[in-house]
Amino acid sequence: MSGFSSQWLGLREPVDHVSRNPDVQNAMLEGLRQRHGEALTSLRIIDLGCGSGSNLRALAPLFGKEQHWTLVDHDAELLAVAKTQIRQWADSTVNETADQLMVQRGHQTLTICFRQADLDRDLQGILADGDYDLVTAAALFDLISPDWIARFCDLLAVPFYTVLTYDGRSVWQAPAAADEAVLAGFHQHQQTDKGFGVAAGPDAANVLAQCLKTKGWIVVRGDSTWYLDGTHPELLRLLHEGMAQAAHEMGSLSKSQLTDWLASREANAQCQVGHEDTFAMPRR
Numbered sequence: 001m002s003g004f005s006s007q008w009l010g011l012r013e014p015v016d017h018v019s020r021n022p023d024v025q026n027a028m029l030e031g032l033r034q035r036h037g038e039a040l041t042s043l044r045i046i047d048l049g050c051g052s053g054s055n056l057r058a059l060a061p062l063f064g065k066e067q068h069w070t071l072v073d074h075d076a077e078l079l080a081v082a083k084t085q086i087r088q089w090a091d092s093t094v095n096e097t098a099d100q101l102m103v104q105r106g107h108q109t110l111t112i113c114f115r116q117a118d119l120d121r122d123l124q125g126i127l128a129d130g131d132y133d134l135v136t137a138a139a140l141f142d143l144i145s146p147d148w149i150a151r152f153c154d155l156l157a158v159p160f161y162t163v164l165t166y167d168g169r170s171v172w173q174a175p176a177a178a179d180e181a182v183l184a185g186f187h188q189h190q191q192t193d194k195g196f197g198v199a200a201g202p203d204a205a206n207v208l209a210q211c212l213k214t215k216g217w218i219v220v221r222g223d224s225t226w227y228l229d230g231t232h233p234e235l236l237r238l239l240h241e242g243m244a245q246a247a248h249e250m251g252s253l254s255k256s257q258l259t260d261w262l263a264s265r266e267a268n269a270q271c272q273v274g275h276e277d278t279f280a281m282p283r284r
Helices: 006-019 022-036 054-062 076-089 123-128 146-155 179-190 201-214 233-249 255-267
Strands: 043-048 066-073 092-096 100-105 108-116 134-138 160-172 218-223 226-228 271-281
Touching: 006 054, 006 076, 006 160, 006 226, 006 233, 022 160, 022 218, 022 271, 043 054, 043 123, 054 066, 054 076, 054 108, 054 134, 066 076, 076 100, 076 108, 123 146, 146 201, 160 179, 160 201, 179 201, 179 233, 179 255, 201 218, 201 271, 226 233, 233 255, 233 271
Parallel strands: 043 066, 043 134, 066 108, 134 160
Antiparallel strands: 092 100, 100 108, 160 271, 218 271, 226 271
8 A cells, every 4th residue: 555654644634633524423423332331431443544543543532431442554654653643642651562552641541552464465354353343444445446345344343434535526716727637637546556456536435335335234424525725735735746746647737737737726725625434333
């Protein structure tokens, strides 16, 4: 799977956190309460493709006083960043080993295992190794193939919550002539192999929902669009540069056309980037 820099992940984290859909989040919490009681204590959660640990930092405050997390990523450097940033986010470190961290934040105690693994090759073992109460992920499913999504859904046996799956919508307040060509090239690049086969890209949320519904599960979906403006200059810069690079690699536009497009985007700083959140659980 293609890597992401800790800089990019750090810039997007606050936007990701405020963009999460509250209705889907509430459905997730209610589903877990039905199974584990109001306190939601001693939950066992696995976060797939955890990156720098942003998903844990968003979700942990919603759960009970004792939590057990397994963070999985293929990138050892990002796992190290996650460990460092969680330690900084916490009020105190209770215990630490090479692949585990126990921290306290407020009234909560989190025991966190860090696991380097290939989510394609090792998926079945990853999901089978722990008796989890929730499988979660953030900004992952648009990078993986429909076949992987189908295999994942077949293996899934507990409630599942994923957020910020890109859905193909990128809209700028001030349109530029090259927007459509850049976006087409970006989407074409998204649907190349990121380590899981040809990626679903903007179709991922629909593919995922259909697989879960075929399984007979309750599925709740909701919008989690990014609303970016002049208060997010570095995130916008990296977003636009990434889109331009992807379009260049796909041959959508010439280098000079992309340079002009980047200049127009720098001058007009407002952009909406569409995402979707999904919660699913078995019918009881």
